[in-house]
Amino acid sequence: xxxxxxxxxxxxxxxxxxxxxxxxxxxxxxxxxxxxxxxxxxxxxxxxxxxxxxxxxxxxxxxxxxxxxxxxxxxxxxxxxxxxxxxxxxxxxxxxxxxxxxxxxxxxxxxxxxxxxxxxxxxxxxxxxxxxxxxxxxxxxxxxxxxxxxxxxxxxxxxxxxxxxxxxxxxxxxxxxxxxxxxxxxxxxxxxxxxxxxxxxxxxxxxxxxxxxxxxxxxxxxxxxxxxxxxxxxxxxxxxxxxxxxxxxxxxxxxxxxxxxxxxxxxxxxxxxxxxxxxxxxxxxxxxxxxxxxxxxxxxxxxxxxxxxxxxxxxxxxxxxxxxxx
Amino acid sequence: xxxxxxxxxxxxxxxxxxxxxxxxxxxxxxxxxxxxxxxxxxxxxxxxxxxxxxxxxxxxxxxxxxxxxxxxxxxxxxxxxxxxxxxxxxxxxxxxxxxxxxxxxxxxxxxxxxxxxxxxxxxxxxxxxxxxxxxxxxxxxxxxxxxxxxxxxxxxxxxxxxxxxxxxxxxxxxxxxxxxxxxxxxxxxxxxxxxxxxxxxxxxxxxxxxxxxxxxxxxxxxxxxxxxxxxxxxxxxxxxxxxxxxxxxxxxxxxxxxxxxxxxxxxxxxxxxxxxxxxxxxxxxxxxxxxxxxxxxxxxx
Numbered sequence: 001x002x003x004x005x006x007x008x009x010x011x012x013x014x015x016x017x018x019x020x021x022x023x024x025x026x027x028x029x030x031x032x033x034x035x036x037x038x039x040x041x042x043x044x045x046x047x048x049x050x051x052x053x054x055x056x057x058x059x060x061x062x063x064x065x066x067x068x069x070x071x072x073x074x075x076x077x078x079x080x081x082x083x084x085x086x087x088x089x090x091x092x093x094x095x096x097x098x099x100x101x102x103x104x105x106x107x108x109x110x111x112x113x114x115x116x117x118x119x120x121x122x123x124x125x126x127x128x129x130x131x132x133x134x135x136x137x138x139x140x141x142x143x144x145x146x147x148x149x150x151x152x153x154x155x156x157x158x159x160x161x162x163x164x165x166x167x168x169x170x171x172x173x174x175x176x177x178x179x180x181x182x183x184x185x186x187x188x189x190x191x192x193x194x195x196x197x198x199x200x201x202x203x204x205x206x207x208x209x210x211x212x213x214x215x216x217x218x219x220x221x222x223x224x225x226x227x228x229x230x231x232x233x234x235x236x237x238x239x240x241x242x243x244x245x246x247x248x249x250x251x252x253x254x255x256x257x258x259x260x261x262x263x264x265x266x267x268x269x270x271x272x273x274x275x276x277x278x279x280x281x282x283x284x285x286x287x288x289x290x291x292x293x294x295x296x297x298x299x300x301x302x303x304x305x306x307x308x309x310x311x312x313x314x315x316x317x318x319x320x321x322x323x324x325x326x
Numbered sequence: 327x328x329x330x331x332x333x334x335x336x337x338x339x340x341x342x343x344x345x346x347x348x349x350x351x352x353x354x355x356x357x358x359x360x361x362x363x364x365x366x367x368x369x370x371x372x373x374x375x376x377x378x379x380x381x382x383x384x385x386x387x388x389x390x391x392x393x394x395x396x397x398x399x400x401x402x403x404x405x406x407x408x409x410x411x412x413x414x415x416x417x418x419x420x421x422x423x424x425x426x427x428x429x430x431x432x433x434x435x436x437x438x439x440x441x442x443x444x445x446x447x448x449x450x451x452x453x454x455x456x457x458x459x460x461x462x463x464x465x466x467x468x469x470x471x472x473x474x475x476x477x478x479x480x481x482x483x484x485x486x487x488x489x490x491x492x493x494x495x496x497x498x499x500x501x502x503x504x505x506x507x508x509x510x511x512x513x514x515x516x517x518x519x520x521x522x523x524x525x526x527x528x529x530x531x532x533x534x535x536x537x538x539x540x541x542x543x544x545x546x547x548x549x550x551x552x553x554x555x556x557x558x559x560x561x562x563x564x565x566x567x568x569x570x571x572x573x574x575x576x577x578x579x580x581x582x583x584x585x586x587x588x589x590x591x592x593x594x595x596x597x598x599x600x601x602x603x604x605x606x607x608x609x610x611x612x613x614x615x616x617x618x619x620x621x622x623x624x625x626x627x
Contacts, residue, residue: 020465021465142601146601147557147561150601157590259469266476285566290477304469304470
């Protein structure tokens with residue numbers, strides 16, 4: 001019974017959060033100066049007060065606040081974010097078009113950050129207090145302090161302009177003449193290296209720090225001492241008895257990290273002209289296209305929410321202690 | 327509500343002694359940490375330069391004073407070089423320190439105030455208030471911080487006040503979580519029960535009894551909060567969403583982007599300023615964290 005109830009609870013938890021997200025986006029719409037009719041009047045160049053009032057009635061903008069909120073909610077449920085004035089296309093399709101390239105970039109950056117961060121963190125914990133630990137700690141703190149856009153620009157200067165080994169930006173060589181699909185893939189990968197690394201540095205720092213402290217905690221536990229007393233080599237103890245337990249705290253904040261990455265994507269994609277959601281957000285920002293911005297805000301929040309639910313479910317399955325507590 | 331009458335005097339005595347001792351020990355530990363002291367020195371210097379900016383770099387930092395794209399170290403008039411419009415990069419860095427520090431500090435104060443208010447209310451009263459406020463905290467941790475800042479600032483127009491408020495609004499949830507946990511843990515302690523038995527009101531209990539004891543972990547996050555606020559402000563102004571009337575490091579990096587191939591120093595110099603300040607803040611943050619949490623220092627040895 002509990003095996004069914006606990007996951008349901010996790011899913012039920014997403015309901016108030018998603019309503020909250022929808023309300024926040026609605027409040028932001030209300031804050032925006034002028035409504036769709038003002039924009040329309042500005043675009044068409046001339047409009048009388050009567051036609052504007054008529055348009056407002058037709059679009060339901062003269063309805064009471066609560067009715068407009070409900071209309072907003074029903075739009076979000078259908079993933080209907082209205083039409084973009086600048087692109088003259090439905091916002092939903094614009095966003096859907098850009099989503100895959102952002103997810104690809106984020107996926108690579110997250111994977112890189114996890115692998116490197118966990119390795120470095122474990123290494124630092126196992127050599128705690130040594131010069132290696134201190135040195136790595138300083139490097140990690142540097143990664144933690146560097147603005148992503150700046151390290152991105154500097155890596156363009158060094159790797160693309162000076163050495164000329166990697167492209168400065170974009171997703172593929174325009175008009176590139178590839179002999180086969182392998183070459184095209186290689187070209188795509190070469191374009192991904194700098195944005196991925198620039199995005200991952202901050203998260204490498206986060207995971208290394210998290211992993212270092214959680215590994216140190218587990219290293220002091222009794223079962224680890226027993227494993228060492230059995231005469232197991234140190235790396236076997238770490239791999240079999242420490243790593244698993246130390247990994248749990250690293251996963252708990254995954255949702256927050258996905259959110260931070262989506263924010264970072266705006267900056268990184270702008271630096272590298274990567275045609276994803278972040279770049280779309282920047283373009284929308286430049287043309288004050290609030291509909292696109294709000295759609296991106298809504299979608300990225302939903303993405304974080306589902307990541308959180310997924311992590312909760314995963315932990316429920318991984319750690320029997322959590323299952324019992326609920 | 328049980329009144330622990332026999333131990334009440336002892337508990338009250340404990341309250342009187344509590345706030346001073348750990349704080350002093352923490353301060354001593356902080357001064358003992360070399361990176362933290364180095365960070366404090368750097369921050370002190372930057373703050374001094376920011377305050378004395380009109381004297382260190384007189385004149386309008388946005389004025390044309392030299393030929394464009396002078397490299398650093400070539401001209402004595404513009405020691406760090408000049409940008410595409412012939413503006414002095416040194417003056418820009420000096421005056422930009424003001425915007426970064428003011429927004430970083432003010433946004434952190436906003437975040438600390440809101441976070442403490444929400445966390446204290448939730449942790450102290452518990453029950454339904456706690457349930458609602460925890461949901462609110464979760465909601466704000468679900469909406470991606472930087473995306474929300476960008477949208478808010480874009481909608482209400484970027485000025486120093488709106489940028490500060492926007493960054494403050496996204497940075498309170500971790501503080502609220504921390505304060506809530508402290509209030510829940512401290513609420514059951516003897517000295518709090520003693521104060522309650524002595525008939526103290528809710529406000530007195532929250533402000534005078536619990537809050538001083540809940541503050542150490544909050545203080546140790548403040549420095550990292552300033553660092554992340556400065557990073558957010560610089561990213562915002564890099565995207566062209568900064569206060570247009572202010573010199574800002576992020577905006578300077580953004581302006582150098584167009585001449586990255588020919589004159590990369592225009593972006594590099596203000597970016598280095600960001601790195602130095604944020605690194606110093608994080609060093610201090612690490613020192614504070616270790617100073618207030620003896621367990622962590624224990625692990626290190």
